[in-house]
Amino acid sequence: MLSVKELETLNLIAVKGNSDHYLDLPKIQLINLENLDILVVHGHEHNVKYGLEQLIKVAESYDVDLCIYGHTHQKQMIVHKGITYLNPGAISGFNGSYCLYENGKITFYEV
Template identity: 40%
Template sequence: MRILVISDSHGRNDDVKGVLEQVGEIDMLIHCGDVERGDQYIRDIAGCPVVMVAGNNDYYLDLPSEETIEVEGYRIWVTHGHPYYVNSGVDYLREYGEMHDVDVVMYGHTHVPFIEIGDDMTILNPGSISYPRQAGRKPTFLLMEIDDMGEAHYAHGYYKEHFRELNI
């Protein structure tokens, strides 16, 4: 199973489309919030099941603030993260994840890619495909792949088309 995880596209649905074209076939798309507009468009172009939560800028979209899903034996909690003070770290996310027995926490909001793989829980942020904030400011996404043995693997990718547009 191949899952594309994105966040903080902020209405730049051309970036969402570009990343989908870049990564090729996926089995699921997860958007960790700050969609801003075009949520139905994203669902239409994804070509697979889509999980999407509301971010702090998703005022007029009818999206849940968070969602917990089961995927091939993994309990995944998706949140934008701003109510959990993610700009100051992932402690509150970790605490919530432990209390609710989740295997993977996915969040956005910071626009900075992050992966912490622990013994019992993985916490990850795909970064932003439209407005990155980490050093180098490269637009990022994340792929979660579950292999034939049921093991999850995680890797950040760079949205290359965006680099050409920005001449980075």
């Protein structure tokens, strides 16, 4: 297991989740990877547990190509009005999963 100090040395994109009260993380991250504009959010502030309607409005307002979110810990990938919405799932727990973006393709993997 990595310590917080070790994690700080890695080039990770992280956002504040609903259990991260004491961590100094941003609520959103906007990044560009291989000419893709990407919005990264946890999702709890956009009620993704009950649907993607609020998240869709936010992603559209930032005019991104890809929106990565979490909170529900359930893997999902949908495309709506040209924006891909991606929840990689959870690396641990029941039905653990993660995904990788390689050569323009998103692939899910089971843990």
